[in-house]
Amino acid sequence: MDKKPSHARTVIAYIVLIILTFLCLFFFYILLINCTRSHQQIQHGFSFLPGSSFVKNFNNVIHDAKLPVLSGIKNSLIVSACCAALATYFSTLTAYGLYAYNFKLKKPAFIFIMLILVMPTQVSAMGFINVITKMGMINTLYPLILPSVAAPAVFYFMYSYMQSSLPLELIEAARIDGCNEFKTFNRIVLPIMKPAIAVQAIFAFVQNWNNYFIPALVLQENSKRTLPILIAMLRSADFLKFDMGKVYMLITIAIVPIIIVYIALSRYIVAGVALGGVKE
Amino acid sequence: MxxxxxxxxxxxxxxxxxxxxxxxxxxxxxxxxxxxxxxxxxxxxxxxxxxxxxxxxxxxxxxxxxxxxxxxxxxxxxxxxxxxxxxxxxxxxxxxxxxxxxxxxxxxxxxxxxxxxxxxxxxxxxxxxxxxxxxxxxxxxxxxxxxxxxxxxxxxxxxxxxxxxxxxxxxxxxxxxxxxxxxxxxxxxxxxxxxxxxxxxxxxxxxxxxxxxxxxxxxxxxxxxxxxxxxxxxIGSPQMNFIDATVEKAGSGYQLCFGEAKIKVDNEALAPYVGKTVVCGIRPEDFHAEPQFAGEGNMIDAYIDLDEMMGSESYLYLNYAGQKLITRVPARYAKRADENITLAIDTSKIHVFDKETELVICQ
Amino acid sequence: MSKKKISAEREVSYAKWGYIFIAPFFIAFLIFQFVPLAQTIYYSFFEYYRSGLTVIGPNPVGLDNYKALLESDFLKYAGNTVILWLAGFIPQIIISLLLAAWFTDVRLRIKGKQFFKVVIYMPNLIMASAFAMLFFALFSNNGPVNATLVSLGILEHPFRFLSSVAGTRGLVAMMNFLMWFGNTTILLMAAVMGINPALFEAAELDGCSPRQTFFRITLPMIRPILVYVLITSMIGGLQMFDVPQILTNGKGSPDRTVTTLIMFLNNHLYSKNYGMAGAVSVVLFIICAILCLLVYFNLNPTESDRKIKKRDKLKPRKEALNG
Missing domain, CATH: 3.40.50.300 (P-loop containing nucleotide triphosphate hydrolases)
Incomplete structure (x- = not known):
């Protein structure tokens, strides 16, 4: 009946989608191409075909004396992995405490966390630096990791997930079966929360992997720095003298691992994003 | 143990x-x-x-x-x-x-x-x-x-x-x-x-x-x-019928009156309730269409609002003296909706409750 | 005996476990967010900075820092932040709504939905600083974009993106758009799919065109999520830092037209002017607190709000029925 307008609309939709897909992928395509080409080739002009300098660029970046890339990767991995573990474990614990138990401060505690749900950490950055300096934690990785224990957004996701997937009767059954409260949490609640924990762990990991503002303020020694800071250092170096193959390679190192993990787990991640938004 | x-x-x-x-x-x-x-x-x-x-x-x-x-x-x-x-x-x-x-x-x-x-x-x-x-x-x-x-x-x-x-x-x-x-x-x-x-x-x-x-x-x-x-x-399904009835003195005993029915109950526990309203409870199966139960004062002639045929028996939803009743009668004695039926109440199975305290008076 | 009873009764009560389980969160919050925030606010009323190697202050100066803030380029930077945010957000929300409508339109039957979703969400996971560095390299005066444009004959000379206000702002906005439109699309799609499908069928029977359906049913129904997206995006915009910082090497060039509020804060933190940094933070905190409150009421409607929302939900249905 109205096949025709639908048909036209479909064509427009596909055109827009293809343009957007191109925008999303093209830059990464250039990145991947350029990280395989030597400085001279890159200066010479753009090419759609990869070059042969991938290994050379990689070695150059890894062995750059001024740019501690290997330790940067290591630091980034440590911070991101610890943050992911702490944020998911303690957010689940907090959500469980507020979900499964009745106590006087339950409601105020919940309202409080909801109020700070989207409060950015930047606003207290100044005091944060002061406090961790006094605690002797400046220029260490701890101040980047420990605050993850209080992650309101992860908490909210966990709490919503519990409401839909963790009946209170299950907890009571565990009590009768002989679990103490910690055992109930570790042996019953955590396994049930696994899908939610996996999704949030990925998000927490990525977020901290990409984090720049606070680490840049906290970490001052070269050997302690994380990847985003190294990229910023690259930017402030004298750019014209720089080996462009190395620049593209460092960006590749910072981005590609995340993209590979993302493509492998994309189904769960996209579903997780959607879940975060379904709020009635 | x-x-x-x-x-x-x-x-x-x-x-x-x-x-x-x-x-x-x-x-x-x-x-x-x-x-x-x-x-x-x-x-x-x-x-x-x-x-x-x-x-x-x-x-x-x-x-x-x-x-x-x-x-x-x-x-x-x-x-x-x-x-x-x-x-x-x-x-x-x-x-x-x-x-x-x-x-x-x-x-x-x-x-x-x-x-x-x-x-x-x-x-x-x-x-x-x-x-x-x-x-x-x-x-x-x-x-x-x-x-x-x-x-x-x-x-x-x-x-x-x-x-x-x-x-x-x-x-x-x-x-x-x-x-x-x-x-x-x-x-x-x-x-x-x-x-x-x-x-x-x-x-x-x-x-x-x-x-x-x-x-x-x-x-x-x-x-x-x-x-x-x-x-x-x-307890019981369909539910017991509750009927408001007035207690009257009748000879040496008492009777419960509602509509045309005057049910004789000889129980001294009713003495304080003479002239007052009590709640009379009758189970659906204690209404009988079979002729052998017919007696004096325990008969009601009621209009059938709705009937539910269950095979061996039939549930009749009655309207009697302004009160809704449910009865359960053997299918072959049952009648259909919009008809009248005459039923006898089994007086020995009647429960009487105080309207205020809701406690049983006699049964 | 009676004492024993009381302690015994407590044993079967589980309330204390609730406190134990939420304690780590609140302790971490207290140490790493609350105390720092209190200090930030406190020092915003002090003269406290470093000049060379000597530390000046802290001397209480009342509201002087705030006055200095107003006299500085604070308002200009606030304006920059708003412009950069809007330039990214407007296309983002339009494209996201469009895509969400298309993806959920049963009549369009778009194939490869999962593929598109995966692709458009990808930029969100990219390290913003690396992304900015990539754009810087690509759009530099002799970078591949200019090279391509010149060799194709579209431009005669390379366009100096990073020396022009519109060019630099455009690049920042484009990066923000690319990083966030996928996320928004997926959120909105989830919201649209949460609408009872019978509503769309009813609308179709009543003769709604796809456009009418979108404006008169879909949009009003997903309003809570739209509000959520708007507010969280505003907060995200206020936090904008990595992209302009790396793209312009922290200078906000040309002529500090892409310096955002957080870059301003960052400069004060680096120069160790804690008083001014505190004042900037407090202003940011107040704006964020208002936005947080809005998010809170959006997610936890009070009783009266809920009734209004319910009525709102009925409205489109009525309209759909009246055709």
Whole structure:
């Protein structure tokens, strides 16, 4: 009946989608191409075909004396992995405490966390630096990791997930079966929360992997720095003298691992994003 | 050995709501007791207090001869079957059943023996490796029972275990649970809001309302001798008819008058009510269309609003003297809607209640 | 005996476990967010900075820092932040709505939905600083984009993107758009799919065109999520830092037209002017607190709000029925 307008609309939709897909992928395509080409080739002009300098660029970046890339990767991995573990474990614990138990401060505690749900950490950055300096934690990785224990957004996701997937009767059954409260949490609640924990762990990991503002303020020694800071250092170096193959390679190192993990787990991640938004 | 005694037990929640004001209840060893009542009557709370899932505000709870108020659930030697079954979704059927024993550090081969024994009784052998998600409702229900069985508890607690099943399965599981009770020879406490379940399963039934025990007796006694309007209305389906009637003195006895009917009741308990209105309770099956019941003063001639033919019998919804009545009569004596029917009331089965206190006067 | 009873009764109560389980969160919050925030606010009323190697202050100066803030380029930077945010957000919300409508339109039957979703969400996971560095390299005066444009004959001379206000702002906005439109699309799609499908069928029977359906049913129904997206995006915009910082090497060039509020804060933190940093933070905190409150009421409607929302939900249905 109205096949025709639908048909036209479909064509427009596909055109827009293809343009957007191109925008999303093209830059990464250039990145991947350029990280395989030597400085001279890159200066010479753009090419759609990869070059042969991938290994050379990689070695150059890894062995750059001024740019501690290997330790940067290591630091980034440590911070991101610890943050992911702490944020998911303690957010689940907090959500469980507020979900499964009745106590006087339950409601105020919940309202409080909801109020700070989207409060950015930047606003207290100044005091944060002061406090961790006094605690002797400046220029260490701890101040980047420990605050993850209080992650309101992860908490909210966990709490919503519990409401839909963790009946209170299950907890009571565990009590009768002989679990103490910690055992109930570790042996019953955590396994049930696994899908939610996996999704949030990925998000927490990525977020901290990409984090720049606070680490840049906290970490001052070269050997302690994380990847985003190294990229910023690259930017402030004298750019014209720089080996462009190395620049593209460092960006590749910072981005590609995340993209590979993302493509492998994309189904769960996209579903997780959607879940975060379904709020009635 | 494992009787349960509530002595002056009170349960008040943190928000100040008292669900159970003062509970005194004695459940005997090996007895099958059903706690029944409308939702919010405190029956589940009572069960959960036995389990130790709710704290007791005041009073004492004994299981066997031990005071249990402060004993955590796992040490009470009880097992519980939940309404939603509460099976651990990440464990296989076998693991679900073995979990409690594992936590109690039972040797492996003993766990194995017990789980298989329970699985055999319940017909779960083929499903032991499955996850709960892959089971039907009835199978899940049996796993929940099995999980309770393997622990050899002294007391079985069941919280509306059949309400998530369809009607046919429910009847089936009803007899299976009754059988299990006989087989295991332990105390069963069963919570339901369904009076049919209560009537068919319980050795004794405890009818509750607003946290107060209304009556605690055998099913037959509850049906024949309800102690108040609530119990009379709650037990039996279709419900007992309640008719407002005036008490008159008639010769040496008394009579209850409503519409044309004047029913003779010779009971001195009615003396104080002469000239007053009482509530007259008559079960649907105590209206008779058969001619042999016809007598004097017990006949009513009523208009049929609606009839429900059930095959062997028929439910007639009557309108008599401005009051709605339900009767159950043999099909061959029944008439259809929009007709009039003459019925005789079996006067020996009549219940009379005080309109104010709602307590029974005579029956 | 009675004492024993009281302690015994407590044993069966589980309330204390609730406190134990939520304690780590609140302790971490207290140490790493609350105390720092209190200090930030406190020092915003002090003269406290470093000049060379000597530390000046802290001397209480009342509201002087705030006055200095107003006299500085604070308002200009606030304006920059708003412009950069809007330039990214407007296309983002339009494209996201469009895509969400298309993806959920049963009549369009777009194939490869999962593929598109995966692709458009990808930029969100990219390290913003690396992304900015990539754009910087690509759009530099002799970078591949200029090279391509010149060799194709579209431009005669390379366009100096990073020396022009519009060019630099455009690049920042484009990066923000690319990083966030996928996320928004997925959120909106989830919201649209949460609408009872019978409503769309009813609308179709009543003769709604796809456009009418979108404006008169879909949009009003997903309003709560739209509000959520708007507010969280505003907060995200206020936090904008990595992209302009790396792209312009922290200078906000040309002529500080892409310096955002957080870059301003960052400069004060680096120069260790704690008084001024505190004042900037407090202003940011107040704006964020208002936005947080809005999010809170959006997610937890009060009773009266809920009634209004319900009525709102009925409205489109009525309109759909009246055709």
């Amino acid at each position: 494992a009787g349960i005694i509530f002595k002056d037990v009170e349960k008040t929640y943190d928000n100040g709501v008292t669900v159970v004001p003062d509970l005194n209840l004695e459940i005997k060893d090996k007895e099958f007791v059903v706690l029944v009542g409308p939702s919010g009557c405190g029956k589940s709370t009572t069960l959960r207090m036995i389990a130790g899932l709710e704290s007791i505000t005041k009073g004492d709870l004994f299981i066997g001869d031990q005071r249990m108020n402060a004993v955590p659930p796992k040490d009470r030697n009880i097992a519980m079957v939940f309404q939603s079954y509460a099976l651990y979704p990440h464990m296989s059927v076998y693991k679900n059943m073995a979990f409690a024993l594992e936590l109690a550090k039972t040797p492996k081969d003993e766990i194995d023996k017990k789980v298989h024994a329970a699985a055999e009784i319940l017909g779960l052998e083929p499903y032991l490796d499955r996850k709960p998600k892959a089971l039907s409702g009835g199978q899940r229900q049996r796993v929940a029972l099995g999980r309770a069985m393997v622990r050899n508890p002294e007391v079985f607690l069941l919280d509306e275990p059949l309400s998530n099943l369809d009607a046919k399965l429910r009847t089936e599981m009803r007899s299976q649970i009754s059988k299990l009770h006989k087989q295991l020879g332990t105390t069963f406490v069963y919570v339901t809001h369904d009076q049919t379940e209560a009537m068919t399963m319980g050795d004794r039934i405890c009818v509750m309302k607003d946290g107060i025990i209304q009556q605690f007796d055998t099913p037959q006694n509850l049906y024949d001798y309800p102690c108040n309007l609530f119990v009379a209305g709650f």
